[in-house]
Amino acid sequence: MCLAIPAKLVEYVDADRNYGKVELGGVRRQVNTSLLVGEDAAEPGDYVLVHVGFALSAISEAEANETLRILEEMGPAYDDELQQIRQSEAMELELVGPDYRKQVTEI
Numbered sequence: 001m002c003l004a005i006p007a008k009l010v011e012y013v014d015a016d017r018n019y020g021k022v023e024l025g026g027v028r029r030q031v032n033t034s035l036l037v038g039e040d041a042a043e044p045g046d047y048v049l050v051h052v053g054f055a056l057s058a059i060s061e062a063e064a065n066e067t068l069r070i071l072e073e074m075g076p077a078y079d080d081e082l083q084q085i086r087q088s089e090a091m092e093l094e095l096v097g098p099d100y101r102k103q104v105t106e107i
Contacts, residue, residue, distance in 0.1 A: 004049035004050060004051035005024060005050055005051070005067075005071065005081075006048070006049060006050075006059060006063070006065075006068055007022035007024035007029075007031075007047065007055075008022060008023045008046075008047055008048075008064075009021075009022055009033070009042050009043070009044050009045065009046050009048050009055065010022060010028060010044060012033065012044070013030060017033055017036070018032065018034045019031070019032060019033055020044075022048065022055065025082040025086070026082075026086075027082075027085055027086050027089050029085070029089060031050055031053050031054060031055050032053055032054045035054060035056055036057070036058060039058075040056075040058045042055070046061075047059050047060065047061055047063070047064035
């Protein structure tokens, strides 16, 4: 089963809007935002569904809040998922440094 998790789009990090930063569970991550076009276009402050590093589509704040409420009811399973997201972010920062994704975006 695949699960896309709502996250708030914080900013776009390149002029072509192919990459953006989202906030998910208190962690900010860079994701591919190239799918956010047409009716799924999103602006900073909007909510998007994120799965395996891609923002798949825009959703309303109400839908994001309801989905997050349901996920939080899962208890330990959801908490474990958020912990893994935090650990992967920390590991990435340790291995490649905070400017790595910026450098990749500029290439």
